[in-house]
Amino acid sequence: MTNHIVLFEPQIPANTGNIARTCAATNSPLHLIEPLGFSTDDKHLKRAGLDYWKDVEITYHKNLEAFMEFLDQRPLYLITKFANRTYSEPEYTECIDRFFMFGKETTGLPEKLMRENEDKCLRLPMNDTHVRSLNLSNTVAIVVYEALRQQNFPELELSHHYENDKLD
Secondary structure (H helix, E strand, C coil): CEEEEEEECCCCHHHHHHHHHHHHHHCCCEEEECCCCCCCCCHHHHHHHHHHHCCCCEEEECCHHHHHHHHCCCCEEEECCCCCCECCCCCCCCCCEEEEEECECCCECCHHHHHHCHHHEEECCCCCCCCCCCCHHHHHHHHHHHHHHHCCCCCCCCCCCCCCCCCC
16 A cells, blocks of 8 residues: 655645655655646755655656546545545555645645545645645645554554663
């Protein structure tokens, strides 16, 4: 079972770099739907995540239509504040590939996509009077770790043993 992270037209290189680091730490493939708001050679992207870039399975998709064709019938969740279910409601325990799509930082996901897939939309609870949204890289981390928690963190280190280290 694999949790794929999908970024729809990401615009901020530091966010994508931080998300790449999360993907490297969680064995989550990263899908980038073009156009991107930066070059993957951009110095800000390198500073935020290049050390981990080589450790991430990255797939580029020319546009949303190309991604949807690639997706075929595999499970897709759209993470948006315009949803009626929270990200923790679905059960992510089946041994399948699932895809979590996140919108671009300024405008989110396309409204048409969300309307056509309302049953696949999930949100992170928050009040709407103080901030319009959470940071994209924080949101990705929260969602992927919930899926991994439900799956008992497969292939991830659950504890660390200190050898010859003094903790006092």
